[in-house]
Amino acid sequence: MSSYGRCYTKEVNGSSLPDKKPTVVFVLGGPGSGKGTQCANIVQHFGYTHLSAGDLLRAEQNSGSENGEMIKNMIKDGQIVPSEVTVKLLLRAMEESGNDKFLIDGFPRNEENRAAFESVTGIEPEFVLFFDCPEEEMEKRVLNRNQGRADDNIESIRKRFKVYTQSSLPVIEYYDSKGKVRKIDASKPVEEVFEAVKEFFTSLDDKVAA
Ligand SMILES: Nc1ncnc2c1ncn2[C@@H]1O[C@H](COP(=O)(O)OP(=O)(O)OP(=O)(O)O)[C@@H](O)[C@H]1O
Numbered sequence: 001m002s003s004y005g006r007c008y009t010k011e012v013n014g015s016s017l018p019d020k021k022p023t024v025v026f027v028l029g030g031p032g033s034g035k036g037t038q039c040a041n042i043v044q045h046f047g048y049t050h051l052s053a054g055d056l057l058r059a060e061q062n063s064g065s066e067n068g069e070m071i072k073n074m075i076k077d078g079q080i081v082p083s084e085v086t087v088k089l090l091l092r093a094m095e096e097s098g099n100d101k102f103l104i105d106g107f108p109r110n111e112e113n114r115a116a117f118e119s120v121t122g123i124e125p126e127f128v129l130f131f132d133c134p135e136e137e138m139e140k141r142v143l144n145r146n147q148g149r150a151d152d153n154i155e156s157i158r159k160r161f162k163v164y165t166q167s168s169l170p171v172i173e174y175y176d177s178k179g180k181v182r183k184i185d186a187s188k189p190v191e192e193v194f195e196a197v198k199e200f201f202t203s204l205d206d207k208v209a210a
């Protein structure tokens with residue numbers, strides 16, 4: 001397990017806690033809502049490291065890992081890969097980054113993801129950026145994306161929407177009940193969405209500096 005995992009695992013909490021917990025913002029929203037696009041802008045302006053759970057899983061799939069075939073099949077089918085795999089990838093990437101500010105994009109995708117990350121790391125997100133976008137618009141964007149993704153076809157997209165509604169929206173509702181959700185109208189043009197996004201990160205910087 002990475003040192004982030006060790007440091008924040010409950011049984012070793014206490015004397016071995018590092019000086020400062022990392023800042024984590026979860027970036028959630030349906031397939032094609034613009035999470036990756038906006039994360040690239042946030043990285044440039046606010047110095048975060050962007051970790052896309054989907055990108056990490058695709059890289060793991062292509063690395064010849066023993067989990068490669070399972071990841072490939074689950075992604076094609078729009079299913080959510082077991083948290084054990086995804087949390088391990090996230091922790092490794094956090095540690096390798098050398099940064100202490102992370103945008104975790106497309107995670108947690110279900111209650112199992114959420115509980116696993118919290119229990120392994122003890123980290124609570126600073127807030128959850130939620131890109132709210134009508135399904136019709138998301139479908140149009142994904143079908144026009146042209147990045148060669150195996151799940152950007154109408155059959156996989158329909159399955160991803162179903163999983164999003166059944167498994168991911170309840171996680172957003174959970175964080176909403178804790179006052180952590182910052183909702184953005186993601187149907188607007190990229191620049192307008194970023195104007196709204198910027199406000200939340202500027203407020204956080206102001207809070208940290210105060
Ligand atoms: N506000 C926007 N208006 C129009 N097109 C957009 C907007 N934001 C992103 N796009 C385009 O929509 C497509 C999907 O965007 P992006 O990859 O950022 O979504 P995502 O939320 O990361 O999706 P996924 O969950 O499938 O990874 C891309 O082709 C991107 O250029």
Ligand SMILES: Nc1ccn([C@H]2C[C@H](O)[C@@H](COP(=O)(O)O)O2)c(=O)n1
Binds near residue numbers: 053054074081151160
């Ligand atoms: N927490 C996650 C994130 C992603 N996946 C899998 C299943 C998704 O459909 C796929 C693509 O993710 P995206 O790039 O659209 O964020 O990756 C998962 O299993 N668990």
Ligand SMILES: [Mg+2]
Binds near residue numbers: 035036052054106
């Ligand atoms: Mg993405």
